[in-house]
Amino acid sequence: MAKAASVEFIGVEKKYGQVTAVRDVSFRVEAGTLVTLLGPSGCGKTTTLRLVAGLELATGGKIMIGDQDVTALGAAERDVSMVFQSYALFPHMSVVENVMYGPLASGASRKEAEAMAREKLALIGLSGFEKRLPSELSGGQQQRVAVARAIVLEPSVLLFDEPLSNLDAKLRRKVRDDIRDLQQRLGLTVLYVTHDQQEALAVSDKVIVMDNAVIAQEGTPADLYERPRTRFLADFIGEANIVEGRFGADAGGVTFAAGSTSFGLGDIPVPEGASAVALRPDRIQLTLDPAGAFTIHRVAYVGHAREYLVTAPWGEMLVIRPLRERAIAAGTRVSLEIDLGAAIAISG
Amino acid sequence: MRRRSADRGGVELIAAGLALVAFVILPWSYAGSQQSGLAWATGGRWLMLAPVLLSLIAGLLARGGPNTAKLRIVLTGLGLFLLVAYAFFGSWLDGQPLISHGLGAAVLAGALLVQGTRSLAAAGDFKADRWVATTTWAIVALVLLFVFFPVVRALASAFLDTKGNFDLGAFAERFSAPEIWNANCLVGRGGCGVVPNTILLGVCAGACSTFLGLAFALVAQRGGLKNTKVFDALSLLPIITPPFVIALALVVIFGRTGIVTTFLDRTFDIPRSRWIYGLPGVLISQVLSQTPLAYMILRGALQGISPSLEEAAQTLRASPWLTFRTVTWPLLRPAVAAAFLLGFVESLADFGNPLVLGGSFEVLSTKIYFAVAGAQHDPGRAASLAIILLALTLTAFWLQTAWLGKKSYVTVTGKGDAGLPLPLPKPLRFAALSVVVPWVVLTILIYGIILVGGFVTDIGRGAMTPTLQHFVTGFAVEIDKSGLFFSGSAWDSFFVTVTVAAIAAPLTTVIGILTAYVLSRHNFVGKWAFEFLTMLSFAIPGTVIGVAYIIAFNVPPVEVAGTGLILIFCFVFRNMPVGVRAGLAALSQVDRSLDEASTTLGARTGTTVRRVTLPLLKPAIIATLVFSFVHAMTAVSAIIFLATAKYNMATVYIVNRVEAGEYPLAIAYSSLLILFMLAVVLGIQRVVGERKIGRRSVASPVVTMGAH
Missing domain, CATH: 3.40.50.300 (P-loop containing nucleotide triphosphate hydrolases)
Known part of the structure; x- marks a missing residue:
């Protein structure tokens, strides 16, 4: 050879x-x-x-x-x-x-x-x-x-x-x-x-x-x-929800505020000038919450998972949940939680 | 494992060596003296030494590879320049008459070209591809010498007075002659000048042949006929029919003593007249010969319309007639315009029919011929007329590319498109058939006349006694002690024609296909100019080329008039664009990545072309071979200027018989030619199974001329 x-x-x-x-x-x-x-x-x-x-x-x-x-x-x-x-x-x-x-x-x-x-x-x-x-x-x-x-x-x-x-x-x-x-x-x-x-x-x-x-x-x-x-x-690589907002910090690590909603992201690196986060659809938890700021807009059964289109104050988000979790019907109000350390701070 | 050593300039050195040997040994000239270049040089033409010395120096420097490339470009470029300059303008430099250039000069020029182009590639031009560099420049040099130079030289003579001095007045006088522009016939009495005549004829011929072609195409494609063989035969006819044969048949049918005329005279007492001589006759014969071309273009366009478009219209509740009017016809319009323009151009270029049937109705092509060949012999006037003819033709081509080039609707995609084409609406089908059927009858009648005419005493005068006398006169073969003796008067021209055609066809194919390859596969600075040059001879009417060759190649430095060589050159460069277009069409079907795969496997361009590209182009190559062979046998317009008593051509021989009134012999010879070519074409189709052979390929000029 x-x-x-x-x-x-x-x-x-x-x-x-x-x-x-x-x-x-x-x-x-x-x-x-x-x-x-x-x-x-x-x-x-x-x-x-x-x-x-x-x-x-x-x-x-x-x-x-x-x-x-x-x-x-x-x-x-x-x-x-x-x-x-x-x-x-x-x-x-x-x-x-x-x-x-x-x-x-x-x-x-x-x-x-x-x-x-x-x-x-x-x-x-x-x-x-x-x-x-x-x-x-x-x-x-x-x-x-x-x-x-x-x-x-x-x-x-x-x-x-x-x-x-x-x-x-x-x-x-x-x-x-x-x-x-x-x-x-x-x-x-x-x-x-x-x-x-x-x-x-x-x-x-x-x-x-x-x-x-x-x-x-x-x-x-x-x-x-x-x-x-x-x-x-x-x-481009994998699917991602891009959310604009401001970064902050508290005792739990990095926080992120999009409009009036604020998330704890855990200990993630935030580069200089970062102005948005990328959220992988399978790293977001959905919780039934009648007072939540989010609404399930559509549910799609795709075989190995359920795909939710969720209406957020800043637009639509894609969330993918495994089948073993109980299905949530369209029109239901929910709140979102992001897996700690799973959010990606990005620039541009 | 792979990879040979890089180029060490061996080829350039060998080229220089060959140039030196050729200069010392080979005869320098084609006509006249047989002495070598060295003998000429030592005989007082010392300037001739310069190119060969420059070639040698560049050859010795070639080992340096890219390092000496720039220097070698300058040396060989200067060498070529000096060679050409001395050949064309040497008499200004040393006061001695120009000499003819032949084999020795060609080898030296070829060597300089090879050296120079390989140096260009070594310096990084042509993507460092030596093969492409040499091929491209070789084609450019040949086209410049055999298309551009003669045409420019001939057209320039429009500006020379009878003594050969520049004289704008002479041009103005020739150019503005009333016999050219006079348009009396439009406003009242009197005949028109030659330009209004030509345009009138062209427009009528274009319109009529397009109309008929459309009717034929609709019937063949959509008429619901079971058997369309007759249409296939129709598309073959113009390939094998010499251009004046139809005119000849029309004379036999409608002439003063023609069959129909005589019948009408005897039966209905309709007086005999010469109506066929003039616009009506020329028009009918041109329409007869051009309808198949229009048919092929329009049939191609009809086939290209995706049936699903029409099906879509029908599902939207459109009736067949509405569908035709709103979908089919608009999609067809660009092809209709293309067919019209092509008919117009063909009519301008046609020489045989006006020559036989024109009578006092003169068109540019015949006028040019008589200006040179007639008693007047006035090359200046011929050149002026040629300028006008060329301008008209180029305008038509320009219209075609500028206007139609952007308007073609390509509806054929790579995807298979199921669906059935819409049958013609009933009234349209009836109308089309009522045009097609009489025309088919007339066509059959005409070819019947040609086939029968040779076997009776004198069909033109109604003398129908069967005889073989005409074939004996033309094609008698005697057997004596020394073997076969071809004593018939037509044999000489037949053998010359076949020989010339057989030599020209492979050359045409090589240069045409290589040009197509360079055009489609390589990009380089000035490619548009290259493309223009190679397509130029397509746009130039044969008469203009004929005049150009006879004026330009009658004198040194390229003195080949009166030889067989000029006939070969003429055919090669007349028919080359057909090879180019066949090659381009075929290459567009061959994925570029095949060439690239070969290259990444270590094959140089020459190897790639030989082992991958050319085998895949086989159908196009065979089509070009057949076309150029057959066309070389049927052409008349350019060749009539160039044929001589020694090198006579079949078509020219026939035209001379017609002019001498020997119709039966002309008809006999024509029928023999048609049968011979039918055998050639069908034989090759049988062997290779290739059916798409056309005088003008179905892909109309729009495709290739507007493609880039």
């Missing part, structure tokens, strides 16, 4: 004419780890991935793979492979020919190339499918061929562009786990683009969240979910 290499972006910028797709982006992907680029569509995550691949060339900054500066190298010169969103299997070539393509383009003999291809097809469990055309495979099988084709050259970095978006929901979880398994078994450096935050949290060593051409925040999945720094992040 070729040595997995780290990837480093140093102040990288990509402009298309007047439009900046990636602005001053710096990050590091350690060798042998799986890092996700996460963000809403148009945030620059795919451009970043293509910059790593060499399919786009940076207009500023520096890109390092291992200790080699690859900023000016084209895709064919970089030791990077990619699994495309559409899989991009060559429709006129059989499965084995698709996987052989890389070795052949790099000057291997047909025999060598075929041996390498068969080995990788066996690795991903597609032996026996060599002579099929891509159109004769299911979506999941096509995806595995795309992976085999990408790893056959044993690249120092492997890229995935939204690899699950063309699969049905059931298959997604399995393929997601397969990719993570493969990455850990072979010790690959993987950079993975997705817009699905659950997928990102599930597979990654580190998640880089992008918004509007810049990095919004990076960290481990737990970091991002539990300590989002901005409103955008709190809202």
Whole structure:
């Protein structure tokens, strides 16, 4: 196996004419780890991935793979492979020919190339499918061929562009786990683009969240979910009720006042300039209270839980409660309590 | 495991070496002297040494990679500049006459181009992609030399007096001649000038062929007919029919001694007349040949209208007629306008029909021809007329892109769209059928005449005795001791035509498809100019190209007039836009990520194109091959200027027979050509199963010309 290499972006910028797709982006992907680029569509995550691949060339900054500066190298010169969103299997070539393509383009003999291809097809469990055309495979099988084709050259970095978006929901979880398994078994450096935050949290060593051409925040999945720094992040990763208000303090720790309602939040960090809290819907308790300031507006039974839409003085809030708790009917007045330490103080 | 070493400039050095060898050994010129570039240079033309020396220096510097790239760009750029400058303006520099440029010069120019473009890529242009850089500039150079240069050179001669001096007065005089602009026919008596004639004919032909095409499209798509094979045949006809053949058939039917005329004269005592010669005849023949084009455009548009739109209208309680009026027709309107403009442009460009049927009704294309070919031989006047024709055509194209480009309603999405198209409302169906049926009868009659005409004594005069005499005259084959001897008078032109077409077709395909690839897959500075250049020859009427070639390539530095080579160049660059459009359409169906996947697997652009892109473009490549072959065999407007006694073309031979009044031989030859091309087209369709081959592809110019 070729040595997995780290990837480093140093102040990288990509402009298309007047439009900046990636602005001053710096990050590091350690060798042998799986890092996700996460963000809403148009945030620059795919451009970043293509910059790593060499399919786009940076207009500023520096890109390092291992200790080699690859900023000016084209895709064919970089030791990077990619699994495309559409899989991009060559429709006129059989499965084995698709996987052989890389070795052949790099000057291997047909025999060598075929041996390498068969080995990788066996690795991903597609032996026996060599002579099929891509159109004769299911979506999941096509995806595995795309992976085999990408790893056959044993690249120092492997890229995935939204690899699950063309699969049905059931298959997604399995393929997601397969990719993570493969990455850990072979010790690959993987950079993975997705817009699905659950997928990102599930597979990654580190998640880089992008918004509007810049990095919004990076960290481990737990970091991002539990300590989002901005409103955008709190809202984007997991579900959150954002409530504006003022922070204070009393003996119990931090307090938060939204309008005339005040909550004790417990001992949570409050950054400078914080002006709102993010409340995860499953960390809010509902108590029947005829004098409460809140009204249940709607109840939805969603199988594993009940979702309440609660009318608060500052707007609507989403609260999710487990089924084992007694259902509360719409129109009932309630009071809210926030789990101590569960609220997240955010800025912006 | 992967990755070869980076480029060490080996290709550039080899190019420089080839340039040197070519300069020393190969004949420099195409026409005239066979001496090498070195011999010319040492014979007193020392300036010719400069480009080859610059090429050598740049070649030796190529090892430096990106470090010497800028310097190499300057050196090779200067080399090319000096080569071109000396070729075109050398006589100003050293007072010696210009010389013809041939193989040696082409190799040197090619080497400089390869060196320069690879240096550009090394300096970071074209995303550092050497293959794209070289391909793009090679196409630009060829188009500049074989489209832009001749047209500009020819149009410039409108400003020269008979002695070759610049004279604005001469232009003004030619340009304002009353025979051009006079519009008497509109206000009363007398004939019109050539411009009002041309526009009148164009508008009528465009309107009539669009109307008929619409009727055909409605009947074929919505008429509820079980068998629409006749319509498929209809869309094949214009591909294989030389443009003047219909005019020829009309003369045989409606001419002074024509079949119908004679019948009317004898039976109803309607006097014979020459009404067919002039506007009516030309109009009928143009409409006959253009209706299939309009039909294909409008049928495509009708197919593109999602049935669910009409179903939606019907669920909203709209009657079939209301649905047609308020949904179908408005969605169809841009295609109707496109068909009209295309008909207009085709009518302007048409040369064969006005030549045979025009009589005293002159249009620009024939007027241009007679200005050069006739007794008057006045290239200046031809050029002035060509400027007007070109302006009219470009205006129509401009209208099409500027106005229609924004108005196309694309209702086809990637999603499968179930639903049944709405059948035509009854009155509309009746009206459409009552137009279509007589027209089908007329078309069948015309092709019947062509097929039968060759086998009877003289169908034009009603002499219907069966005979093979015309085929013997044209296509006799004798067998003597030395083997087969093709003694028929038409064989020479037939063989030349097939040879030229067979050489031109693959070249057209290569340059057209590569252009499409560069256009659709790569972005670079000045791409719009590149696109404009490559589409230019599509907009230029054949007559203008013919005049341009004969004026520009009759003298050094590119002296190829009168040879077979000029015919090949003419076909390649006339038909190239068809390859471009077929390629663009096909490439839009091929996901870009396939190219990118290949690149990330370590394949360079050349490999990607060869192993991934081209195999996926096979249908477009075959369509272009067939089209350019067939079109090279049927074209007449440009080629009539360029054919010579030695290199005669089938169509030109036929036109000459028509002008000499030898109708039976012309008809016999035409029928043979049509059958030959029918065999070629059907044979290839049988082999590759590709049915979408059109003289103008169904995706009308709006799509490609307005796409970017």
